[in-house]
Amino acid sequence: MKALPIMFLGSFFILSTSSAGAQITNPKKVLERKVTNKANQAINKEADKAVDSAFKAKKNPNEPKKETTPANDTTVLPAGGSEPSLQSYTKFDFVPGEKVLFYDDFSQEAIGDFPAAWNTNGTGEVVTTNLYPGKWMKFAMRECIWTDELLKLPDNYTIEFDIVPLGGLEGPGMSGWQMRLMQAKNAKAWDGGSAPGNGGFKFEVAYYGRPGYSTWFYGDECAAAKLSGYVGDEILKEKINQKYHISIWVQKSRIRIYQDQNKIIDLPKAFPTGCVKPDRLRFEYGSAMISNVRIAIGAPDMRSKLITEGKLVTYGIYFDVNKDVIKPESYGTLKGIADVLAENPDVKIKIIGHTDADGNDANNLDLSIRRAAAVKSELVKTFGIDAARIDSEGKGEIQPVAPNDTPSNKALNRRVEFVKQ
Structure with a gap:
């Protein structure tokens, strides 16, 4: 089960290789493709060894052994x-x-499968780890993984994801x-070349950790x-096997x-007017695990x-799976709410926590109560809002705003509401 806007981690996938174009009949091209597939398989095996080795190295040798499985291990070792x-x-x-758009x-997804909402001209798989909870999409290759359906993005939107850089592509x-955040030419396949599609923005992290960009x-x-x-x-250089939240x-x-x-x-002029309209998110050339990919539009007023309409629904307060500790990337949202309350000292509010329908009903209710209380605590402790102005309660899963049938819809149900009293 999960609840309120969450950003988490999880497992990954190694896919069976899929062709990006028509069937190849040229024997030379068939041979080249087989060589590429074989190389990708070898790369993924090396990446698996590197990850396993790193995970073992991070364990405390003096810690007593305990029975856990990667799927329910909640040990988190942040960067x-x-x-x-x-x-x-x-x-x-x-x-x-x-x-939420995506x-x-x-x-x-089943462990070992390639996720349904994505496509690739290489390999990838859904995995779990003993370091970071949840499921992740893992890749180690020189090819690409992209959002399968084209994204309908407006002028203003946000993209977030968690990523763990790995090794195994070239050396230990x-x-x-x-x-890449790009405009695709091929709606159903990949765009090749060093400047693919119709243009876009590339964010990259070099093998030695330095972030860079280009358009x-x-x-x-x-x-x-x-x-x-x-x-x-x-x-700000990234390090291997450590988790980063990219916004x-x-x-x-x-x-x-x-x-x-x-x-x-x-960059104030990254996308000059009329030059490009991104519609695809793509990861490529390297080795990493990715999870909690969230694309959304419409920054809330x-x-x-809260003051005029009397109710604010936010998806910007994050928790790890089954936990009531607020993740620090929630700061921008909490500060915005605290600023509104500080500017309107006579306003009292009720904080209401909601979850999706995964898991036990009673546990969901308890978790939503604790998370709402945690939000109140942070507004009081961190931002100095008078506790007497805030009530809190949890509704668990009983008031969904969408069916609990897809990750996107479940993300809509995991929310925090602020109601003016």
Whole structure:
């Protein structure tokens, strides 16, 4: 079971290789394809060995052995070696979109399968780990994995995902990874080349951990507006086998990227008007595990919703699976709500927690109560809101706003409501 807007981790997948085009009849091309598939299989085996080795190395040798399975192991070792706190996110101004367009935590996929909402011209699989809870999509290859259906993205939207960089692609160290937010030419297949599709934005992490970016466009005027650069701060380099939360905020031409609590890229003219309209998210060339992919639109007008309409529904307060501890990437949303309350000192509110229908009804109710209470506690403790102004309660799974049949719909049901009293 899960509840309120969650960002979590999970397991991954190794796919059977799928062809991106028509059937190949040329014997030379058949041979080349078989060689590529064989190489990908070898790469994935090496990645598995590297991950297993890293997981074993992180275990405390003095800790007593206990019976657990990867699927229910909730041990989390965040980047930096210690649990990040809400206070460490005081400069984090990211607020996720309100309406979910796409969500996948791979919870409905079988271990070892390739997830249904994605496509590939390489390999990948859904897996679990003993370090990070949930299910993950894992890849180690030089090919691509992309959202199968084209995304209908407006001018303003947000993208979030959790990622764990892995090794195994080239040598024992971290392999790096790449993500493209692009406009596809081929709706049903992949776009090849170093500048695929009709243009877009690429975020990449090199094998030595340094994040960087580039854009590509077509046409004389648009091509001249392309950008590239990198993040030079040594502290912001990614490390192998550590989890990172990536948040992307697109507002017309502007794109901002956050790595955990840090805003690392802010480009006001990343997407020049009329040059590109992204409709696909793609991961490629590298080795990593990905989960909790969330694409949403419409940043909420918190003041209008709460003060004028009397009710604010938010999906920007995150918890790990079955837990009531607020994740620090919730800071931007909590601060926005606290600011509204501070500006309206006579307003009293009730915080209501809701879950999806996974798991036991009584457990869901208890979890929603505890999560609502945790939100109240943070507003009081971290933001100085008078506790007498806030009530809290949980409704569990009894008031869904969507069927509990897909990851996207379940994500809609996992929410926190603020009701003016």
